[in-house]
Amino acid sequence: MNEIKVKADYYGFKNQSTLFNTFRPDYPSKLIEYIIDYQDNRSKDQKILKPDGGVCFNSCALDLACGTGLFTRKLAPFFRQTFGTDLSEKQIRVAMENDEGSSKYAKFDACDFEGTFNHFSTLPKEVSMISVACAMHWLDFDRLAVKIIDHFRRGTPVVVAGYLPVQIMNQSILESDLFYDADLEIAGNVKEFYDKKFDYYNAVYNKVSLQTLRKYMNYDLDILMNSYQTLPFDKYFSHHEFKRFIILEEKTLLELVQFIRSTSFYQLFLNENRDLIPGGSVVDPLEEFADTVLKVEGFTDTSSDDVRADQMQSVKIDTMWTFFAHIVHN
Numbered sequence: 001m002n003e004i005k006v007k008a009d010y011y012g013f014k015n016q017s018t019l020f021n022t023f024r025p026d027y028p029s030k031l032i033e034y035i036i037d038y039q040d041n042r043s044k045d046q047k048i049l050k051p052d053g054g055v056c057f058n059s060c061a062l063d064l065a066c067g068t069g070l071f072t073r074k075l076a077p078f079f080r081q082t083f084g085t086d087l088s089e090k091q092i093r094v095a096m097e098n099d100e101g102s103s104k105y106a107k108f109d110a111c112d113f114e115g116t117f118n119h120f121s122t123l124p125k126e127v128s129m130i131s132v133a134c135a136m137h138w139l140d141f142d143r144l145a146v147k148i149i150d151h152f153r154r155g156t157p158v159v160v161a162g163y164l165p166v167q168i169m170n171q172s173i174l175e176s177d178l179f180y181d182a183d184l185e186i187a188g189n190v191k192e193f194y195d196k197k198f199d200y201y202n203a204v205y206n207k208v209s210l211q212t213l214r215k216y217m218n219y220d221l222d223i224l225m226n227s228y229q230t231l232p233f234d235k236y237f238s239h240h241e242f243k244r245f246i247i248l249e250e251k252t253l254l255e256l257v258q259f260i261r262s263t264s265f266y267q268l269f270l271n272e273n274r275d276l277i278p279g280g281s282v283v284d285p286l287e288e289f290a291d292t293v294l295k296v297e298g299f300t301d302t303s304s305d306d307v308r309a310d311q312m313q314s315v316k317i318d319t320m321w322t323f324f325a326h327i328v329h330n
């Protein structure tokens with residue numbers, strides 16, 4: 001399916017970047033620690049004091065396909081300068097609006113290093129780390145790997161991070177060996193006892209996200225579902241390590257729905273079917289999912305959108321977010 005990786009902007013729909021920036025999960029601090037510890041142990045970079053008093057590497061990080069800068073901002077405290085580039089003008093605009101001024105952003109294709117070097121004069125010589133977070137399934141891995149090796153110093157670590165589609169907690173997760181070998185964090189108010197109704201929500205949710213909307217996923221879902229482990233890292237890089245980080249976290253129904261609204265596949269679905277919903281021949285699967293949950297939770301008042309939003313805000317669902325990071329270099 002690699003041939004569908006066309007260079008169109010699938011993150012530029014109305015309000016999508018704002019939804020993206022607000023409702024995408026926060027990368028776990030432990031994942032960032034893992035990367036920074038790695039860098040600390042191998043880099044010969046001096047450390048310097050930042051203007052805010054923090055200590056950082058005296059070098060730069062380049063975050064490719066940075067979106068609204070969610071990963072870039074996490075790296076920023078640890079580097080003298082962070083750069084983020086993305087294909088989507090709107091994503092870049094929201095990244096700039098939400099940065100406190102320490103990172104620099106520009107609109108570039110992830111493989112367009114030459115353009116990036118002209119734009120940011122400190123590239124490539126001062127870059128000591130390159131990252132691609134939750135975006136490798138959009139990119140041509142082989143092309144990018146060759147480019148990185150050609151243009152950056154030998155040994156520069158490349159961090160390929162991401163997260164799997166969110167899961168609603170359910171019995172099969174509890175019975176699986178998913179937690180084996182992963183760093184597990186329980187965030188917020190995840191219930192002590194597993195709630196059986198989540199089995200049902202999980203089934204409905206999976207039907208919506210992985211079946212009905214599947215055909216709008218304009219990338220190779222298998223690569224992502226395999227945590228990018230099927231990519232040929234070893235063909236290009238001599239060092240390769242991998243770690244998973246699982247976060248169990250209570251989300252509101254509204255947060256979960258807004259998260260899906262931020263995806264390219266939901267926005268593509270809406271774009272194609274806008275005229276057919278509501279009341280037409282196509283049902284919005286996300287609204288259907290929310291309706292199902294609200295009904296089970298006993299909400300019957302459907303008088304207005306505000307009432308519905310309040311109801312969705314009050315429903316709490318335990319979710320599982322699986323993050324991962326590959327660190328490679330040659």
Ligand SMILES: C[S@@+](CC[C@H](N)C(=O)[O-])C[C@H]1O[C@@H](n2cnc3c(N)ncnc32)[C@H](O)[C@@H]1O
Pocket residue numbers: 007009010011024064065066067068069070071085086087088091108109110111132133134135138139
């Ligand atoms: C799921 S988002 C991840 C954004 C960000 N890295 C994060 O972790 O939140 C995927 C991003 O890849 C960008 N993208 C897709 N193809 C690209 C390409 N060829 N070059 C640069 N960015 C690209 C999209 O515009 C989108 O912002």
